[in-house]
Amino acid sequence: MFRAMSYSQGFLSLIDQRALPHKELWIKSRCLEDVAKAIEDMVVRGAPAIGCAAAFGIACQVHADAASTPDLKLCSYQETWNQYLTRMAATRPTAVNLFYAIKHMRDLWSSQSMDRPLNQFALDVESKALALEADDLKTCQAIGSHGLEFWKGQKKARVLTHCNTGSLATAGYGTALGVIRSLHKAGRLEMVLVDETRPYLQGARLTAFELEQDGIPYTLISDNMAAYAMQKSMVDFVVVGADRIAANGDTANKIGTYNLAVLCQYHNIPFAVAAPKATIDVHCPDGARIPVEQRPSKELLEVQGVAIAPTGSQVWNPSFDVTPAHLISAIITEETVCRGPYAF
Amino acid sequence: MFRAMSYSQGFLSLIDQRALPHKELWIKSRCLEDVAKAIEDMVVRGAPAIGCAAAFGIACQVHADAASTPDLKLCSYQETWNQYLTRMAATRPTAVNLFYAIKHMRDLWSSQSMDRPLNQFALDVESKALALEADDLKTCQAIGSHGLEFWKGQKKARVLTHCNTGSLATAGYGTALGVIRSLHKAGRLEMVLVDETRPYLQGARLTAFELEQDGIPYTLISDNMAAYAMQKSMVDFVVVGADRIAANGDTANKIGTYNLAVLCQYHNIPFAVAAPKATIDVHCPDGARIPVEQRPSKELLEVQGVAIAPTGSQVWNPSFDVTPAHLISAIITEETVCRGPYAF
Numbered sequence: 085m086f087r088a089m090s091y092s093q094g095f096l097s098l099i100d101q102r103a104l105p106h107k108e109l110w111i112k113s114r115c116l117e118d119v120a121k122a123i124e125d126m127v128v129r130g131a132p133a134i135g136c137a138a139a140f141g142i143a144c145q146v147h148a149d150a151a152s153t154p155d156l157k158l159c160s161y162q163e164t165w166n167q168y169l170t171r172m173a174a175t176r177p178t179a180v181n182l183f184y185a186i187k188h189m190r191d192l193w194s195s196q197s198m199d200r201p202l203n204q205f206a207l208d209v210e211s212k213a214l215a216l217e218a219d220d221l222k223t224c225q226a227i228g229s230h231g232l233e234f235w236k237g238q239k240k241a242r243v244l245t246h247c248n249t250g251s252l253a254t255a256g257y258g259t260a261l262g263v264i265r266s267l268h269k270a271g272r273l274e275m276v277l278v279d280e281t282r283p284y285l286q287g288a289r290l291t292a293f294e295l296e297q298d299g300i301p302y303t304l305i306s307d308n309m310a311a312y313a314m315q316k317s318m319v320d321f322v323v324v325g326a327d328r329i330a331a332n333g334d335t336a337n338k339i340g341t342y343n344l345a346v347l348c349q350y351h352n353i354p355f356a357v358a359a360p361k362a363t364i365d366v367h368c369p370d371g372a373r374i375p376v377e378q379r380p381s382k383e384l385l386e387v388q389g390v391a392i393a394p395t396g397s398q399v400w401n402p403s404f405d406v407t408p409a410h411l412i413s414a415i416i417t418e419e420t421v422c423r424g425p426y427a428f
Numbered sequence: 429m430f431r432a433m434s435y436s437q438g439f440l441s442l443i444d445q446r447a448l449p450h451k452e453l454w455i456k457s458r459c460l461e462d463v464a465k466a467i468e469d470m471v472v473r474g475a476p477a478i479g480c481a482a483a484f485g486i487a488c489q490v491h492a493d494a495a496s497t498p499d500l501k502l503c504s505y506q507e508t509w510n511q512y513l514t515r516m517a518a519t520r521p522t523a524v525n526l527f528y529a530i531k532h533m534r535d536l537w538s539s540q541s542m543d544r545p546l547n548q549f550a551l552d553v554e555s556k557a558l559a560l561e562a563d564d565l566k567t568c569q570a571i572g573s574h575g576l577e578f579w580k581g582q583k584k585a586r587v588l589t590h591c592n593t594g595s596l597a598t599a600g601y602g603t604a605l606g607v608i609r610s611l612h613k614a615g616r617l618e619m620v621l622v623d624e625t626r627p628y629l630q631g632a633r634l635t636a637f638e639l640e641q642d643g644i645p646y647t648l649i650s651d652n653m654a655a656y657a658m659q660k661s662m663v664d665f666v667v668v669g670a671d672r673i674a675a676n677g678d679t680a681n682k683i684g685t686y687n688l689a690v691l692c693q694y695h696n697i698p699f700a701v702a703a704p705k706a707t708i709d710v711h712c713p714d715g716a717r718i719p720v721e722q723r724p725s726k727e728l729l730e731v732q733g734v735a736i737a738p739t740g741s742q743v744w745n746p747s748f749d750v751t752p753a754h755l756i757s758a759i760i761t762e763e764t765v766c767r768g769p770y771a772f
């Protein structure tokens with residue numbers, strides 16, 4: 085299982101997910117700004133992975149600061165610390181895991197005595213980041229197990245998924261792809277239909293890559309083929325991840341998710357969301373309040389640097405869409421399989 | 429208005445639509461095999477344009493044969509002629525316009541006296557091909573006018589379209605894009621949302637190019653964004669072309685069309701098909717009988733020659749899908765705006 089990141093003593097290595105599957109480039113960061121930029125530029129993506137990377141980015145920076153001023157008291161670090169958290173929070177607006185990781189760091193700060201030296205705090209920050217990563221991995225494995233409860237069908241499942249929700253999008257194993265991995269391990273998977281997931285091609289580039297590596301059978305399709313595949317009875321259920329789930333169950337996820345949910349309703353096919361409980365934003369009452377990021381035009385006008393449309397075309401490029409709760413058959417978390425109506 | 433082809437005295441020039449919008453390469457053919465290959469390789473595409481190109485390809489070949497054996501009697505040419513028609517019919521299976529053009533050529537043959545010399549017949553073949561082209565242009569303009577009847581809304585329309593159905597896909601003006609052109613001319617168009625149309629990107633490469641050239645306002649989206657655009661009330665109606673319409677109204681068109689039709693039903697948005705009457709195959713009772721072409725994996729695994737997925741990924745690449753008639757609000761032809769239930 086390919087991992088998206090590895091942290092050690094103030095250094096974070098991120099696999100450059102923009103270059104996969106054809107190049108394996110590792111990008112090393114030792115300060116917060118480098119990691120923040122890596123998140124903005126989608127070197128690392130996927131809601132849980134963004135959360136982990138953000139925590140490690142903070143750990144890198146505090147580690148570096150502690151190396152130069154080990155004895156600095158925290159009371160003199162307050163403003164700097166707040167600036168770091170603010171900078172990291174500004175990287176991407178939609179995925180809630182980012183804010184969850186930052187909240188954990190803020191809580192850690194609150195528990196500190198202000199006359200502690202920075203080098204001791206740096207160790208705590210590092211431990212917290214590693215703990216968040218370990219938790220996410222455990223969470224994904226538990227989501228995978230609950231996926232087996234969700235899919236009770238007797239025959240081997242033909243599952244359609246969107247975007248990348250695998251070990252590259254999380255601390256490891258994956259959310260929706262965790263469900264798929266668990267089905268495969270249990271001998272209950274026939275085929276994964278992989279949406280290529282325009283414009284960023286996370287399905288074609290990353291999900292296909294992970295499934296290939298793990299020997300899980302898959303078939304790549306373009307996003308607009310999913311409807312026809314359903315019409316031809318090639319899909320038993322759809323499972324996707326989530327970037328933020330509102331208290332009423334409305335779910336923001338990669339653009340194209342809402343399309344699949346509508347198709348599933350029309351074809352009477354179960355549509356499941358698989359995500360850690362941390363993705364549920366109980367302070368957000370419904371999907372209308374979830375901010376949806378617009379990405380640069382270039383991401384649609386070029387594929388791997390090759391222009392595919394007239395230069396200067398006007399473009400609409402929302403990175404996510406919002407699926408209303410009533411279209412979601414189940415939300416699979418590390419604790420349970422929730423069925424609607426949802427009230428988190 | 430950019431034209432896809434031009435014929436003169438045994439030569440057919442085709443703009444290479446695979447290289448647009450960034451390169452304008454013209455490919456010249458003077459024999460049937462070259463034109464057949466150009467159709468297979470998608471140098472020229474779009475159901476009506478394929479029909480025209482096929483007719484011109486036959487004209488090129490007969491012109492060449494007549495140059496070498498002008499006095500050959502048609503009775504000695506029968507077998508050769510039949511081979512030509514058979515070869516041309518084998519290029520692409522779905523679009524009916526190809527078979528319509530071939531039928532016209534077959535009828536022309538049947539009307540001939542078998543002791544006529546080949547050089548006289550060659551002139552008739554050429555005239556017939558030119559007449560089919562002229563007819564298609566007139567037909568498209570009439571479809572455009574009927575489009576104005578279809579969209580009676582008071583406000584300027586925001587129209588979503590798929591693939592390329594413009595002057596590049598026809599003899600000129602376009603079918604669905606003809607409707608859009610007519611709305612624009614009448615001052616009743618606000619915006620065209622253009623699906624990029626994976627995997628061949630006819631929307632991004634060709635439709636955006638045509639709209640850009642004609643100064644018609646458009647916004648490019650990836651196919652999986654259409655649902656979200658509808659949820660956000662950005663679409664007043666959808667209009668697409670057709671490759672074959674069965675007698676009951678079931679319509680084969682570019683992959684992704686069926687997806688849009690399902691989305692339109694869910695969002696209560698009119699979904700129109702614009703096509704010449706020649707696209708209606710009265711001998712085909714319903715969509716289940718329309719053969720759907722599978723295209724090579726490579727077309728999905730590469731974009732303009734750049735690999736976007738693991739080499740050797742298994743791929744499903746149907747070039748078309750079939751939309752059941754009950755999802756089609758209207759079929760706009762050169763004669764009228766038909767509403768369901770359809771019985772052609």
